Amino acid sequence: MKNLFYYITCIVIGLSACTKTTTSNSEGSTSGNTFLNVTRIDSNAKTNIVVTPSNGNLFITLGGLYTCGYMSFASGLTTIKVQSQLSGQVYQSSGYILYDDNRNTAFIYPYGNYYRASVVTEDFDIPATGYAHVRVLDFSARNVSATYNFSISNSANNYSFNDRYFLDHELNSDLTKFTNVVAGSYVLYATRGNSVLINPYAFNLLSGKIYTIVVTDISNTNLASFSMPHI
16 A cells, blocks of 8 residues: 555534543643544545544544644544444543643544544654654454564664564554664565565655554565655
8 A cells, every 4th residue: 555645624513522441641731722633544435533632622533534634722632533424323431641742643543444543742853964753553353362573674774663562562562663764765564473474555755754554464474555755
């Protein structure tokens, strides 16, 4: 899957609140503004996302590989509700503490017949000239217990992201940090035992930019992913 991104409009439509559970992404103050990017990682039926901070209600419809871009609103308790556009069924409604000045991304991913959100925080240290920052997040739910060693490689450089598995970044926040790499064109590999899978599409990591490599599907014969630019 190539680097495909389409931008949509996020509309403030009024004040609302609906919180089921609360989780924290990091520590800090909640007296100012925060930033949230909502990104859909597959291309099936459209999904409605309702983001409810303390100062408004943001209604977003995502279909295909869509990203809303970073929205600024009041930090603190923020509810993210994921629901079907067709039936209105609510797949998830969870509260997150989003802290001042943090950049966060809510990845909307498929899990069986449902969709859920995984909210992660970005560390936006700008790479030096000739370098990019990159991380790998595994959203492949085909075999949730499988562990893979990922790597990105070209003729001159190789970077490893070992012992990774579905949603492991939610258990270990260190996995959401970015790795400094030499800018260039790379291919993603996944290995498990004697099995080696190659994503057929190379992706270009530009100098001074920050990326997440989103793994969307892994099978015995297929490795699907795309690179998501943050800046």
